[in-house]
Amino acid sequence: MNESVDGPAEAAAAPAPEHALDLVYADEALLILNKPAGLLAVPGRGPDKQDCLSARAQQSFGEALVVHRLDMATSGLIVMARSVAVQRDLAYAFAQRQVSKRYEAVVANLVFAEAKTNHDPSAWQEINLPIAADWARRPLRVVDHATGKPSLTRWRVKEPWHMPGTVRVELEPVTGRTHQLRLHMAALGHAILGDALYADEATQALAPRLLLHAGTLGFQHPLRHEAVVFTAPTPF
Numbered sequence: 138m139n140e141s142v143d144g145p146a147e148a149a150a151a152p153a154p155e156h157a158l159d160l161v162y163a164d165e166a167l168l169i170l171n172k173p174a175g176l177l178a179v180p181g182r183g184p185d186k187q188d189c190l191s192a193r194a195q196q197s198f199g200e201a202l203v204v205h206r207l208d209m210a211t212s213g214l215i216v217m218a219r220s221v222a223v224q225r226d227l228a229y230a231f232a233q234r235q236v237s238k239r240y241e242a243v244v245a246n247l248v249f250a251e252a253k254t255n256h257d258p259s260a261w262q263e264i265n266l267p268i269a270a271d272w273a274r275r276p277l278r279v280v281d282h283a284t285g286k287p288s289l290t291r292w293r294v295k296e297p298w299h300m301p302g303t304v305r306v307e308l309e310p311v312t313g314r315t316h317q318l319r320l321h322m323a324a325l326g327h328a329i330l331g332d333a334l335y336a337d338e339a340t341q342a343l344a345p346r347l348l349l350h351a352g353t354l355g356f357q358h359p360l361r362h363e364a365v366v367f368t369a370p371t372p373f
Contacts, residue, residue: 159171161214166360168217170217171213175210176190177209178215179206190215200220203217204216212351234311235356238310238351240308241306241308241349243304243330244329245343246326246328246340247304248302261292263291264321264324266288267288269285270315286314288312288317290311290322291311293306303330318349319334323335
């Protein structure tokens, strides 16, 4: 149910000031939070990794139960449950792929004019590459056709970015493997700018943070049983 989970090798922009919380929506059932880049979604190992989005939410709201996660380096929307029953319902929705997730990213080695010539830039394309853990280089993942789990990403070109050879893209993870979006785009030769795990040094250096943002989250409200969609503007 998770898009991704960080490991100790991750590098990211500095997090927001301690205890800051960007609340998008709250009701008796759930919280929608906009996580900044550089902040853990859940506590890590060690006393220096206890400040995280879930801890801040619990300090502010009391009951705030984790349903899914984002990489520390990724910004964007996370939903948390305010009861065990809602947590169970939301976790089931993620597991059954009943949650709509859209991301924006800026990728390298793609020229908008060429992309527009080669295909309709508004048309969705698919990346269907199996992903496995790279045990020798944890927390990295690798495309592995023998042992990898089926992994599917939809993506499309949105517009040129302000650096030559870079393009803003929209991403939709159909499955939810760790580091899926980052690895899939890198496997195409279009690594995400600022990606300390899957981009080469030149592409890493093009941005001070990973340019990946979870901007749209949609699902059926667990109590009202109606479709809800939440958005957070892309900060890059």
